[in-house]
Amino acid sequence: MMKTKITLISAATLMSIVPLFALNNTAQAADNSVKKTVMHTAIAYDKDGNRTSQKYNAYSTVTVDSKPIAINDDQYYKILGKDQYLKTTNIDGVTRKITHNTYIYKSSSARTSYRGRWKLYRGETITTYGSSYKFKNGKSYFRVGGPRKQYIKSYNLGPVVNSDVESTSAVATVVRRAHVWTEIGPNKFENKLSDLKVGTKVLVDRLEYNRLSENSPQDEDTGMNFRYYHIKGTKNWISEEDVKVNKKVPFHNYNKEHYTYITFPKDTDVYNADGTIQDHNGQKISKQKGQLKVDKLVYIWVPSENKAELFYHLVGTSFYASTTPTAHWSTINVGHDAYVKASDVKFVYGVKLTPSNTAAEAQAAAQKNKLN
Known part of the structure; x- marks a missing residue:
């Protein structure tokens, strides 16, 4: 059997931990x-x-x-x-990973320092506060300090890594034979370890809705898919239905913290990267309540309108069609570089994207391509 770490608690250790929890709770109550x-x-x-x-x-x-x-x-x-x-x-902010080397700014045209440094590098993490600001240059920035003005371009930052607000760990007791899932990549899991027996105690530090949840059955009482507890200090997870915990731990929704979802309130045209409408024999993406993933917000110059518009880049490639002349559920394939106008769709939840360029930059790029 593969020897992968699982944080287990002996009865003796648990006896020493439980009074500590009680002391902390008493201090909080006072x-x-x-x-x-x-x-x-x-x-x-x-x-x-x-x-x-x-x-x-x-x-x-x-x-x-x-x-x-x-x-x-x-x-x-x-x-x-x-x-x-x-x-x-x-107040406490969230942690984000720096994805591109970046300077710190106090305005759209002036740089400043952050904790004695004038430049931060890819791979580092930093705390950002609240939603992003749009400066006069049209680009978006996150606040990283204060009260002195300190900002980083949102383009240089990845999605939330974790919240700075974390409670102490909880003790989870296995109440039915529990599968152990090991995280082998971002939101990817394998059931590669032995099950945990009833009565086993483990330390968990958060509850999460993730890909495991999406593929799990629903709770009969709540109608919700089961969520999973992360076993502290490991890459392992167990279902909330298999354990009983002695206290609440932070809850995270992986999709909401890492992805962006939109919906289509009306039949919607699909555009190419050059601002032209895709031809699908008169069909559009149909009006629907489903939540579709997007991964980029960008200005594109639209020649037919002679102006730049904001567009979402679609992650999916196949969507229900607005008309169904040959089948009950006709679809259109839009390819891997397809866009929809932000004004035609509705943001549902997840990471709020900021434009990766400006309207002026989109216009300049279109004029350059036209000359070439």
């Missing part, structure tokens, strides 16, 4: 509020996740409950004594 600095201008939400009219400016101080709570899969801090909740991303 004083469950902390002061936090808002790093990015934050809208307050109510307990149901609806926006309120209250806004908290960057670098203001707020008193919140020390432990964040989940509302609609997002993490929030509750303002002490108020029905107001602030997203943790505006």
